[in-house]
Amino acid sequence: MDFKILRKEITEKSKYDFVTASTQLEELVFNCTKDEILSIITEIGIIPEDIGHDSSEEKLYTKVSDIIFAKALKEMGYEVQVLRERADCADIIAQSHFHSYSLIGDAKAFRLSRTAKNAKDFKVNSMVHWRGDCDYSVLACPYFQYPKNTSQIYKDALDGNVSLFSWEILYILLKENVKETQELCLKEIWNQSAFIAKSTAVDKSKTNFLATQNKNIAKIIGITNDKFEEYFTSIKRLLVSRGSEEIHYYENERERVEKLSRKEAIQELLISMKLNSKIETIKQFIDQLQK
Template sequence: MDLCNFKFITEDAIIRRRYWIDEIVKLSGHFVNDSSRVENEIIDEVKKSGSQALLDHLRLCTAIPESYDHDSSEEKLYSKYTDALISECFKYLGLNSIVLTERADAADVEVVCDSYSFVADAKVFRLSRTAKNQKDFKVQAMDGWRNTKDFAMVVCPIYQLPTKSSQIYQQAILRNVCVFTYTHLAVLIRYSAIATTEDSKNLLGEIFKSVSLLNPSKDSVQYWVNINRTMLSYDSRIAELWSDEKSATTEGIAVSKKMAIEFLSSERTRMLMMTKDEAVSALIKMHKIDSRIDQINKVTDNNILSLK
């Protein structure tokens, strides 16, 4: 991949990205065990490479690989990978964080520190995904899962968020849920390297408070101006980091688009080279015809009427 004009997305970052796309395919099988293995691998990477490992992930993790089938074990494990990633980011900022893997009706990450607590969830979508709706971002659900925690946070790809009027922002303000992005989180990681742990924790706390103090509105501009100003006004040194991560995000999107298009183009070429029999077999497999027939054949009356 041509990186001659890139400053932040390095060859090592892309190698790391390709490794993780393949690693999740290899690991996906037993969901709970594999989730723990993913989390442990990220922990090991951070121990070896420090914040650079987190930044590489944050800049390139935002899109589900097109090579993963819809609703596949790989797709589900990828979601847990991003949860593990943001959990490690919160730890790096000096907070106590844990990834929950057992329950489906709870937030995926719980975080606490001396002055506040929150639950968090990492959202990712395919680049080819079209219209997103408010349910995709789980703002209402996060409020319910918050329980006794002070706040909730949903970390999203910056390019998938509504840029105009949206109920997502109104709900977030009303329900004390901070809609955040991987880019903003990367800025916090960068800031933690030049500031104290207390500064990092205090800034995150200020971000949560700023959302709770907003007048409820669907206006995306009001929401993001508030988040951005809160961060930029906290410390003058953040402005340079902000500019860097803005450029890194542009580079990351370009890399993600290129990788996705390369895969889809190769799939198109593979399909064009299929024989008729291969194409028919692939269609049957794609629509899960055989497994659906098997499931239909298993249907009975459950012997309920024989119970006397």
């Protein structure tokens, strides 16, 4: 299975109720080979532009990103559980088979057209709270969607010991066959925020967090910084190709809209603004008050 096939499965199963759909997709993903997961990891952090905003398909896609994260951790030797709740809790719990520690995980995916992201989008503070009795909190986010310079999320991560991980680094770990064993304990990887915090200046929001973490992880897994960067370069090429596909989708949409009649354009605008739905919601509220 590759990303395109997974995407079709998500579209098809979004017609079912959420629990049924996510359960079926978890079974599908957990039956994938490591090579299949490697190909999917490079793209899962990008939400396709043709998926409707706040749609059932988008909600299912984000859940699948959690499932992919869990599967990657399983390939690294962890016992994992994908939680079904969508309330105030983590999405993944992973336990080491060989060493006495556990972690909670949360996956993030963004649209390439999404611009102004803020600290709340990354839920770093929430992950401190969600950790509970677990030892580490790990966020899997598209690497190139992290803020480039100063950001509150770096201070929050350092203060709360939240690992600002990425799909790209997960790819590297799997590609390098990094796996937790009786002889190899990987908790140093998940504890990077605590390690970096010890050597960070007073203004933690300005720390060069990602670059420092990259060098540390390269050293931990025994590869050179150059090889680490080579992996990132290869992933960048894939992201550029994916970006071109998303642009093509919008170009086709623009062409389609330009051909609409006035009546069709008005109807489509009304649908996109969800005016009828909003009116109906208010009517239902009024009806409840009048009963």
